[in-house]
Amino acid sequence: xxxxxxxxxxxxxxxxxxxxxxxxxxxxxxxxxxxxxxxxxxxxxxxxxxxxxxxxxxxxxxxxxxxxxxxxxxxxxxxxxxxxxxxxxxxxxxxxxxxxxxxxxxxxxxxxxxxxxxxxxxxxxxxxxxxxxxxxxxxxxxxxxxxxxxxxxxxxxxxxxxxxxxxxxxxxxxxxxxxxxxxxxxxxxxxxxxxxxxxxxxxxxxxxxxxxxxxxxxxxxxxxxxxxxxxxxxxxxxxxxxxxxxxxxxxxxxxxxxxxxxxxxxxxxxxxxxxxxxxxxxxxxxxxxxxxxxxxxxxxxxxxxxxxxxxxxxxx
Amino acid sequence: xxxxxxxxxxxxxxxxxxxxxxxxxxxxxxxxxxxxxxxxxxxxxxxxxxxxxxxxxxxxxxxxxxxxxxxxxxxxxxxxxxxxxxxxxxxxxxxxxxxxxxxxxxxxxxxxxxxxxxxxxxxxxxxxxxxxxxxxxxxxxxxxxxxxxxxxxxxxxxxxxxxxxxxxxxxxxxxxxxxxxxxxxxxxxxxxxxxxxxxxxxxxxxxxxxxxxxxxxxxxxxxxxxxxxxxxxxxxxxxxxxxxxxxxxxxxxxxxxxxxxxxxxxxxxxxxxx
Numbered sequence: 161x162x163x164x165x166x167x168x169x170x171x172x173x174x175x176x177x178x179x180x181x182x183x184x185x186x187x188x189x190x191x192x193x194x195x196x197x198x199x200x201x202x203x204x205x206x207x208x209x210x211x212x213x214x215x216x217x218x219x220x221x222x223x224x225x226x227x228x229x230x231x232x233x234x235x236x237x238x239x240x241x242x243x244x245x246x247x248x249x250x251x252x253x254x255x256x257x258x259x260x261x262x263x264x265x266x267x268x269x270x271x272x273x274x275x276x277x278x279x280x281x282x283x284x285x286x287x288x289x290x291x292x293x294x295x296x297x298x299x300x301x302x303x304x305x306x307x308x309x310x311x312x313x314x315x316x317x318x319x320x321x322x323x324x325x326x327x328x329x330x331x332x333x334x335x336x337x338x339x340x341x342x343x344x345x346x347x348x349x350x351x352x353x354x355x356x357x358x359x360x361x362x363x364x365x366x367x368x369x370x371x372x373x374x375x376x377x378x379x380x381x382x383x384x385x386x387x388x389x390x391x392x393x394x395x396x397x398x399x400x401x402x403x404x405x406x407x408x409x410x411x412x413x414x415x416x417x418x419x420x421x422x423x424x425x426x427x428x429x430x431x432x433x434x435x436x437x438x439x440x441x442x443x444x445x446x447x448x449x450x451x452x453x454x455x456x457x458x459x460x461x462x463x464x465x466x467x468x469x470x471x472x473x474x475x476x
Numbered sequence: 477x478x479x480x481x482x483x484x485x486x487x488x489x490x491x492x493x494x495x496x497x498x499x500x501x502x503x504x505x506x507x508x509x510x511x512x513x514x515x516x517x518x519x520x521x522x523x524x525x526x527x528x529x530x531x532x533x534x535x536x537x538x539x540x541x542x543x544x545x546x547x548x549x550x551x552x553x554x555x556x557x558x559x560x561x562x563x564x565x566x567x568x569x570x571x572x573x574x575x576x577x578x579x580x581x582x583x584x585x586x587x588x589x590x591x592x593x594x595x596x597x598x599x600x601x602x603x604x605x606x607x608x609x610x611x612x613x614x615x616x617x618x619x620x621x622x623x624x625x626x627x628x629x630x631x632x633x634x635x636x637x638x639x640x641x642x643x644x645x646x647x648x649x650x651x652x653x654x655x656x657x658x659x660x661x662x663x664x665x666x667x668x669x670x671x672x673x674x675x676x677x678x679x680x681x682x683x684x685x686x687x688x689x690x691x692x693x694x695x696x697x698x699x700x701x702x703x704x705x706x707x708x709x710x711x712x713x714x715x716x717x718x719x720x721x722x723x724x725x726x727x728x729x730x731x732x733x734x735x736x737x738x739x740x741x742x743x744x745x746x747x748x749x750x
Contacts, residue, residue, distance in 0.1 A: 201573060201577045201578070201579055202579060204569060204570075204573045204577070205573060205577060205579050205581070205582070205585060208570050208573065208585060208589070209581075209585055209588070211566070212585075212588045212589065215604075215620060215623070215624050216588065216591065216592065216600075216624060217588075218607055219600070219603035219604045219606065219607035219608070220600075220603050222603060222606040222607040223599070223602060223603035223606055223607075226606045273489065273493065274493075276485070276486045276489035276490060276493075277486070277489065277490040277493060279483075279486060280483060280486045280487065280490050284483065284486075290737060290738075292490065292494065293737060294733065294734060294737040295494055295497055295498060296493070296494075296497065297733060297736070297737065298497055298498075298501070298730075298733065299497060300682070300733065301682045301683060301685065301686030301729050301733070302686065303686055303687070303688035303689070303703050303706075304688065304689070305688055305703065305706060305707045305710060306686075306703070306706060306722060306725070308710070309504075309706075309710050309718060309722065310500035310501075310503075310504060310722075311500075313500065313503060313504060313507060313715065313719070314499070314500050314503060320503045346496075350496065350497070353493060353496075353497060358745050359745060362745060407594060407596075410596060411595070411596025411597055411598065411599070411689065412689070413598060413689070414688055414689070417707075418710055427596060427598050430598055430599075430602070431598060431692075431693075434602065434693060440602075440605075440606065443602055444602060444606065447596075447598070447599040447602050447603070450596055450598075450599055451595060451596065451599045454594060454595060454596055454599075455594065455595075458594045
């Protein structure tokens with residue numbers, strides 16, 4: 161399959177030349193060439209589509225169907241019961257609500273705070289820039305549990321920060337902060353740093369610096385330049401980064417799995433339904449809600465991004 | 477931007493975030509080799525009271541983790557390597573197809589390939605279990621989940637390279653010079669893709685090795701990955717053992733991340749779940 165697909169690179173010249181050949185010549189041209197040009201891409205596309213239907217579309221359909229059935233086997237009678245249980249449970253609705261607003265808050269924080277380093281990395285040259293950049297990508301493959309653990313050793317009841325504070329001032333400041341809302345937000349922000357910074361950096365790199373120079377030469381202040389020149393240009397990137405960080409936070413449960421003491425989030429509830437109660441249909445219904453929310457935000461942000469795409473400056 | 481003026485605010489913010497990122501890593505590294513209660517959780521395996529110089533520094537927890545969680549570590553390495561190979565075999569042709577192919581539904585297929593990145597890992601793992609319950613015990617099953625989440629990175633890396641170096645123009649030039657199909661592929665396309673495939677492979681390795689959200693439910697005790705072992709140490713073991721396990725994880729992942737940066741992580745973008 162590999163070699164066949166690779167051969168699909170029918171050069172444009174060959175493709176353009178094809179109609180010029182007479183019908184008889186076409187017939188005479190080896191059947192293999194025709195196969196490679198027409199059949200191979202079709203076969204490749206079919207194979208790739210089939211693979212993703214088997215790995216993604218079919219499982220998601222099973223999830224949807226499973227959420228509408230009784231019992232764990234997936235062949236029970238049709239029922240709305242799982243959704244009724246979900247939307248009737250104060251605890252689960254609370255988890256959904258917490259998930260949404262914590263993800264919103266984290267996404268907002270990530271976009272706002274990571275714009276600084278992204279701007280610095282794009283617009284300035286300084287010694288050790290590569291190292292700084294590398295360090296900013298560090299949390300990228302830390303899973304939530306690892307960050308939860310780091311949060312506990314730093315800000316747990318006898319974490320490093322409270323102990324240091326006690327040694328310094330006599331009071332264990334921030335003791336147990338990891339288990340509070342602020343600690344959870346901080347841990348979530350931790351894994352969003354590389355995601356937000358890299359996404360914003362890519363967008364800022366495309367920014368046309370000449371527009372800012374032009375605005376400056378016309379007497380605009382830094383604030384005015386940001387508000388009227390930079391901001392409209394990066395608004396789509398801000399929106400898509402917001403959606404990206406929101407979705408990552410929404411699906412993450414590792415941090416709260418480690419530090420959950422006070423509150424719960426929707427993915428953690430799903431996890432518990434499976435691990436502790438083995439209630440697959442209910443977990444499936446909750447998953448469908450989570451999935452719908454993630455897709456809604458992703459598609460919504462794309463629609464907004466297209467709406468706010470600035471017109472291309474004609475002077476370019 | 478006025479180059480003469482130093483961006484103090486940006487520097488301060490960046491410095492603050494750097495401290496936030498790096499300090500926990502340093503603390504956990506210190507905690508893994510020091511026999512002390514200073515850092516973090518109380519430990520039942522805490523030895524001595526700190527005055528015993530011999531007991532202050534120890535590497536024994538690494539040995540403990542490596543022997544206890546060796547199967548999980550090997551499983552993660554195996555999954556990561558298999559993901560890399562799978563992504564090369566599937567992802568390079570797929571990228572070629574998506575960039576060069578002209579067929580109806582190409583955009584849709586591209587969306588489908590990138591879609592997993594937008595989906596919560598736990599949801600996809602539950603969906604996979606519902607669809608393929610009978611093969612749950614096999615490590616192949618976990619590999620499928622990993623492939624789903626790593627393939628987008630390889631496809632994007634290769635596809636962006638293909639879009640930038642204009643494979644069609646180069647191939648046409650080679651063809652006009654009399655190169656055959658295979659010659660064009662081996663001497664024009666492959667050398668131009670080497671860099672992006674290397675970068676993509678490193679990314680795939682890093683993502684697969686650190687993956688927890690999808691793997692945790694897909695795994696059975698026999699196919700548990702190293703992040704699963706990390707979770708086990710956080711839940712059941714002492715602070716030192718957990719720290720040592722974390723440091724072992726970092727020792728594998730940090731060189732890979734450094735290599736990604738060094739090879740040109742400028743075009744890097746990550747959005748997989750945490």
